Amino acid sequence: MSVAEPLARSAARKIRAKRPVPVRRPSREEALEAVRTLIRWAGDDPEREGLVGTPDRVVRSYAEFFSGYDEDPVALLQRTFEETDGYDEIVMLKDIRFESHCEHHIAPIIGHVHIAYLPSNRVVGISKLARLVEVYAKRLQIQEKMTAQIANTIDEVLQPKGVAVVIEAAHQCMTTRGVHKAGASMVTSRMLGTFRDDPSTRREFLSIVGHSSGFSVSNS
Numbered sequence: 001m002s003v004a005e006p007l008a009r010s011a012a013r014k015i016r017a018k019r020p021v022p023v024r025r026p027s028r029e030e031a032l033e034a035v036r037t038l039i040r041w042a043g044d045d046p047e048r049e050g051l052v053g054t055p056d057r058v059v060r061s062y063a064e065f066f067s068g069y070d071e072d073p074v075a076l077l078q079r080t081f082e083e084t085d086g087y088d089e090i091v092m093l094k095d096i097r098f099e100s101h102c103e104h105h106i107a108p109i110i111g112h113v114h115i116a117y118l119p120s121n122r123v124v125g126i127s128k129l130a131r132l133v134e135v136y137a138k139r140l141q142i143q144e145k146m147t148a149q150i151a152n153t154i155d156e157v158l159q160p161k162g163v164a165v166v167i168e169a170a171h172q173c174m175t176t177r178g179v180h181k182a183g184a185s186m187v188t189s190r191m192l193g194t195f196r197d198d199p200s201t202r203r204e205f206l207s208i209v210g211h212s213s214g215f216s217v218s219n220s
């Protein structure tokens with residue numbers, strides 16, 4: 001096992017350069033007051049008994065829902081294994097459940113991610129792929145962006161021959177408000193390298209994914 005230093009450093013620079021500008025975090029007291037304001041906006045009294053502990057619980061929930069801002073996705077993938085004994089087939093992790101929040105309504109997005117890559121010579125511990133999903137899910141998201149972020153990070157840090165990421169998820173901003181379409185799920189995919197260029201690799205991936213979840217993805 002070794003840490004691939006120079007490659008990882010340049011990948012880290014690229015991905016960090018894309019990060020949003022850091023924001024000033026409000027104090028905990030300001031966050032609590034913001035929740036009280038929203039309770040009043042909803043039409044209730046934040047001082048009544050049933051609600052008095054709610055701001056504290058909401059603020060602690062936010063720390064959990066959005067813990068991904070404090071984690072570095074590149075550092076997560078930097079420990080790679082190079083002794084693969086020539087293994088050059090698809091590595092795939094299916095059905096990684098995630099919970100995220102849409103950046104338009106701060107409503108839950110709940111679904112599954114399927115990740116595959118074709119290693120060139122480096123592989124990463126499989127649990128790291130699940131952790132990578134967590135880092136991006138625990139932020140304010142849109143599904144298309146999260147799909148691209150997961151694929152791009154794997155591509156830039158591991159530099160495999162190809163990466164494929166498929167996300168299928170239900171958006172509660174759509175099921176509990178607005179058009180109220182319960183049961184609809186959104187599917188997004190990002191294919192890079194051989195998964196984009198080689199139809200047979202793509203087919204192999206989609207047949208493994210499609211078998212478990214019963215959908216197909218177009219060649220976009």
Ligand SMILES: [Zn+2]
Pocket residue numbers: 102103104105106107171173174
């Ligand atoms: Zn939304």
